[in-house]
Amino acid sequence: MCNDHPTDLTRRVLLGTGALAASAAFTGGFVTPAAAQSSTSAPNAISPSEALQRLVDGNERYVNNVSRNVDFSADRVSRAAAQYPFAGFVSCADSRIAPELAFDQGPGEVFVVRLAGNFVDENGLASIEFGVAVLGIPLLVVLGHSGCGAIAATIDVIENGTELPGHLPGLVNALKPGVEKALAEKPEDALKAATAENVRYNVERLKTATPIVADAVAAGTVQVVGGVYDIATGKVELL
Template identity: 35%
Template sequence: MPFSDPANPAEALQLLIQGNSRFVDGTRLHPNQDADHRTALAPGQTPFAVLFGCSDSRLAAEIIFDRGLGDLFVVRTAGHVAGSEVLGSIEYGVGVLGTPLVVVLGHDSCGAVTAASNAYDDGNSPTGYVRDVVERVYPSVLSARAAGRTSIDEMVDEHIRKTTDFLVERSGVLAEKISTGECAVAGLSYRLHEGTVRLVSGHGALGEHLVTS
């Protein structure tokens, strides 16, 4: 079946949700994965969403959202921790490529969040650069604990919220695009066993999609 480009952020999010439903149901269409589409994309790209997600090997964006070549501009780090390189990549997707949606994708049982929670409990952090990742997640764990949220998955949701807020607060390009309605940010949480996504946080016009508590 043909896929038209989304006209706004809400439509872009709807395309992702529909693709995820197909992935969960086992009715994937594998759109935009053929040789003709590959050739057509060679001159340039026009993705409809920036996907900033955790590097976990089970979060392959094009698979869990049933999308193909040229659909998603993907940026991934462990624990979806964001620094200047991530912000620059997202600003390129939004400001240069004109994507109408930025998605922050976290997941249940996140190792980075678990490590930060363990560091809170016992005071021990990993060594090397993994420690830097954990330290960037740590404020989300503190915020969740202060609000009485003690399970790892509740902390994951808090980390997703903190990340979406961080992107909008730090990126003037993204904030401006949101203010004009050209772009929106959606924080999604993925369940590893079921394969489903749930909207946790958002900035901008996401249409009928409601943010959960």
């Protein structure tokens, strides 16, 4: 039975995807899950701009310590049946930031991919593609933060030739493009500039990630933005 389940699940997903592709409305070659229900029935069937405003408002509540998401048992039963996140995040693994809390969103409202340095790799991209193509997420956010250790380590490697242990060099290599671009400008605050440039670099990576995300962006059904979270204040600055 255990061996049969993944096969059955894969078959159901593939059949469902085929049926959706055959019958749902296409927008620039991109099929949204909401089209299988209706264009307005899904709770997250909102515009990217409305989704962004929800995050902006939520962060303001968080900064002012008036968060409204305090009962995490609410709607637990209904969430067992389905999820409808309205925003997807590529966020740092730093323990001092949690996008759900920073934007005052409850369970089921945001879909988060986290790894040190908040960069887009193939596995993270696959997760984001699932969020866009299957869950119908209209907004993607690359979220960096102040005092990022991964960015600081990358600067150290670039400027001082420091050798890192284990698999850390692979992480640094993924962060180098954005960090090197920032350092080339010789900024007064290298860490701050590199953090922001790394976010911008990965925003562009998502925007141009074919076929799923890039097609959705071109169709106007998905927007990709970047931001930097200030650990001391809790405020997110959109870039």
